[in-house]
Amino acid sequence: MSVKNFLSLTDFSRGDLEQIIERAAELKRLHESGIQHRPLEGKTMAMIFELKSTRTRVAFETGMHQLGGHAIFLRPDETQLGRGEPIEDTARVLSSLVDIVMLRVQDHVNISRFAAASSVPVINGMSDRFHPCQLLADMQTFAEKRGSIRDQSVAFIGDGYNMCNSYILASNQFEFDLAISTPAEFRPDEDVIDGNNRARWVATPEEAVSGANLVVTDVWSSMGRENERSERREAFRGFQVNSDLLDNADANALFMHCLPAHRGEEISDDLLDDPRSVVWEEAGNRLHSQKALLEFMLG
Numbered sequence: 001m002s003v004k005n006f007l008s009l010t011d012f013s014r015g016d017l018e019q020i021i022e023r024a025a026e027l028k029r030l031h032e033s034g035i036q037h038r039p040l041e042g043k044t045m046a047m048i049f050e051l052k053s054t055r056t057r058v059a060f061e062t063g064m065h066q067l068g069g070h071a072i073f074l075r076p077d078e079t080q081l082g083r084g085e086p087i088e089d090t091a092r093v094l095s096s097l098v099d100i101v102m103l104r105v106q107d108h109v110n111i112s113r114f115a116a117a118s119s120v121p122v123i124n125g126m127s128d129r130f131h132p133c134q135l136l137a138d139m140q141t142f143a144e145k146r147g148s149i150r151d152q153s154v155a156f157i158g159d160g161y162n163m164c165n166s167y168i169l170a171s172n173q174f175e176f177d178l179a180i181s182t183p184a185e186f187r188p189d190e191d192v193i194d195g196n197n198r199a200r201w202v203a204t205p206e207e208a209v210s211g212a213n214l215v216v217t218d219v220w221s222s223m224g225r226e227n228e229r230s231e232r233r234e235a236f237r238g239f240q241v242n243s244d245l246l247d248n249a250d251a252n253a254l255f256m257h258c259l260p261a262h263r264g265e266e267i268s269d270d271l272l273d274d275p276r277s278v279v280w281e282e283a284g285n286r287l288h289s290q291k292a293l294l295e296f297m298l299g
């Protein structure tokens with residue numbers, strides 16, 4: 001039997017993704033009504049975090065608990081992975097011990113290797129290529145604030161890294177138009193944008209944001225690239241999202257950021273408190289969308 005993995009948004013059909021987003025809203029309502037829903041009793045998830053996390057870890061751990069299951073947090077340097085046990089061996093062993101595995105890795109190749117050797121479902125909790133769990137929360141947040149994102153205009157400003165790549169895949173899956181503005185040397189991965197007819201790279205942040213219904217950015221120096229921070233601050237000058245730039249967007253535009261944010265770099269000091277910002281709801285929806293994902297994959 002083939003195993004359902006969630007390594008990128010293209011692993012699921014458009015219908016599956018829409019079902020998860022709708023279910024996330026239902027699970028949020030259940031939770032806010034104080035109604036317990038425990039379909040994953042007896043299920044265990046292993047979470048391997050090669051890189052730091054607040055939202056992804058807490059949302060998965062809390063989500064598994066609320067659904068009646070259990071989550072185990074594993075750091076490579078505290079497991080045999082850190083002593084050189086091969087990824088494939090670890091995947092085979094964990095497959096006989098737990099029901100699902102989530103990994104946050106620097107190099108996407110490692111999550112692909114793990115998934116190829118795993119006989120239980122694998123979730124990408126972020127890699128250098130993609131951050132699909134974040135997109136579930138973003139799409140849920142847009143839907144609850146503005147309704148369907150289909151045929152809406154989205155602008156991504158900043159680094160063409162894992163969040164930008166994920167928005168490119170999302171533009172196809174959720175059928176919205178995506179304008180991307182990055183410095184020329186930090187464009188998104190060519191194999192991700194090539195052939196995608198809903199996403200286009202534009203020359204300036206102003207052009208990307210013009211008329212947009214949603215404006216998104218991410219940090220300029222993602223995890224693993226902190227040592228490039230001073231050069232990147234120079235390279236990304238002019239790509240900050242601030243209230244003046246947002247004024248070019250649609251009057252009802254929303255602003256999202258996956259967090260953590262670097263105020264004074266990719267956003268102005270005050271932007272998270274701008275009335276157009278929905279970053280706190282976006283972060284809170286990590287819980288509900290990841291619960292919906294777990295239910296979909298294990299239910």
Ligand code: CP
Pocket residue numbers: 052053054055056057126134258259260
């Ligand atoms: N946005 C996000 O993935 O946050 P964490 O790095 O805190 O998990």
